[in-house]
Amino acid sequence: MPARGTGRPHFTHDKDRIYVYSNQGLQSFRWDGTDRRTIIKVEGRSRGPQPTPASDVRISPDGRYTLAKLNEQLFLVTVPPPGGETPAVNVNTPSVPVKKLTDIGADDFQWADDGKTMTWALGSSFFRQPVSTVVFDDKKSEGEGEKSESDKKDEAADTKPAPKKSLAQEIEISIEQPRHTPSGTVVLRGAKLITMKGDEIIGDGEIVVAGNRIAAIGKRGSVTVPAGAKIMDVHGATIMPGIVDVHAHWMEVARGQLDLQNWALMANLAYGVTTGRDPQTSTNDMFAYEDLIDMGEMLGPRAFNTGPGVFSSTDFQSLDDARNVVARYKKYYRTNTLKSYMVGNRKQREWMVMACKENGIMPTTEGGLDLKLDLTHALDGFAGNEHSLPIVPLYKDVVEIFARSGIFYTPTLLVAYGGPWAENYFYETTAVHDDAKLRRFMPHDLLDTRAKRRPWFSEEEHVFPKLATQ
Structure with missing residues (x-):
């Protein structure tokens, strides 16, 4: 019916x-x-x-x-x-x-x-x-x-x-399972290595991985290789530190019914994202995915999550109301961060900051294309501000407010405020639809929907280069 x-x-x-x-x-x-x-x-x-x-x-x-x-x-x-x-x-x-x-x-x-x-x-x-x-x-x-x-x-x-x-x-209800820890030793040999030591690049290098830790890195023959280690020839490849995506929305994961072979999480790994943080998960499912990845039951980046956002519809009427909401995240979701999604007027936002401080939780937020709102976030003690400040260029007074407040700033250039999203630039200038790796991991109907018939912008309209430089 x-x-x-x-x-x-x-x-x-x-x-x-x-x-x-x-x-x-x-x-x-x-x-x-x-x-x-x-x-x-x-x-x-x-x-x-x-x-x-x-x-x-x-x-x-x-x-x-x-x-x-x-x-x-x-x-x-x-x-x-x-x-x-x-x-x-x-x-x-x-x-x-x-x-x-x-x-x-x-x-x-x-x-x-x-x-x-x-x-x-x-x-x-x-x-x-x-x-x-x-x-x-x-x-x-x-x-x-x-x-x-x-x-x-x-x-x-x-x-x-x-x-x-x-x-x-x-x-x-408490269910405990051991965290998955790899065993044995493997040597990745022959790749070009991009290290974390300044601009250092090692050609024909070796990486020794013991258990879940990098034990040694250097030019071939310069590191000690333990007896019995598995040697993997990765000549022609380039190895770099894993990418940490600090504003990842894994919206493609199944909700309500867990998908242990989720393509979105595996695609992130394939492109080098080994750790991610979802600052607004919409549902609680990502906590379960986070546990499954840590247990080794499914493949995916190490996932950190805020849980569902706190929105203006919550409409705190007191500091006590804010404390109750934050207690949900601290005690029941066991997360140390949450997304305060423009929860209301300035007093209500300050209640949120106060309640989070009491509970040892870091609240992140966003200004929604409102620079004045972004400034109050920095002044009032929020731990983070998501998405770009929507005006360029920024002058010294604004830069110093953000720098001295200690707030973390995540500009998310793909979702650029103040101009076209940088996502559109890459659809315009690269063959996203025909990328072999994407076609391997991403369902073709979704790839067609995302990559075909995109809006087009002239190059001078794009704002993300200016946002990146400031």
Whole structure:
């Protein structure tokens, strides 16, 4: 039957209907696709003119409640009685009983025990809470209960409030596997070697690799070769240190179902990228890929990841809110860096920096083509700023602000701000589509889509050479 943009099918005690969800609301229909009804729309606060819809809503088996995930938090929402127009329930100003179940967040959720229990997962922890323990909050109208300016200042103070006691049972799941470590000794002989020692290049060189470490490097015959070492003749090749891609988005990896022979990760290795950092993974799957690579279960660069970005829809209302979000990354995702994706006004961005500093996490961000915003990132203590500053040339005052702040700057010239992306330059000037190595690793339909019928820019329009020189 036509899905009409819906997904996540689930069921209730009513055996004649299927329940599905999209941004248009929770819907149900008969098995033959007829009698389609919209049950409820769940939405929440947004920084834009329109409220943010829930990313997922699932109805309880008895049809009385829904669990809704909105801005990474989980809510229990009472289903309004049927009749009239489809009810839209805003969890911030609800017209029916609503309870926020999480402060730190939820990755996935499900009903259990025939609807008597709510369950959700976050990182490697599993949570359970009986519906009977829920006490719904009093309904508030818009503006009711707003805090005074002095209260807001107290919330923003650099003091940690007493943690709230959760009624949910948390089950931490830990699975340990040894990190894959190669064994034996191999000698790479005969290649031209580009070393890390200034401009040094060694012709007809030898590299001795013992286990997972380079034991020696030098001209042929100048290094000690252990007895029993495997000799590999690599004459005619050039060997250089592995490339570290500090802004890698492995968007082509499978999501929801892991692909142990992913072409994108292997293609990166084939082109010399041995380490990468994805500063916004969209989903949590990259953490699993990272572990699989470290375990030796699949081939790929050593992968470091921030996890999903923190976006403006999070809309922190206090420093405590920011602390809760950062705790998700520190405790449950076990990452030491996150992407604060233009999370809001300057006060909200400063809350993010403060919460990250408390938790030992390095927050990176970006200015989105706004140089003034980039400058506040450097001044306010962000650890990194992704993508290029969009104006050239930069003068001494801007350069010194960035240099003295200690912020890391990743200009990502392929995705150049302030002009055409450098990616287009290489499509225009090189035979990307016919590259033998790309054709070996990249699916042909994707290669055709990427490399054919690209936009064209004249050479003087490209800004990436100027961005690179400054």
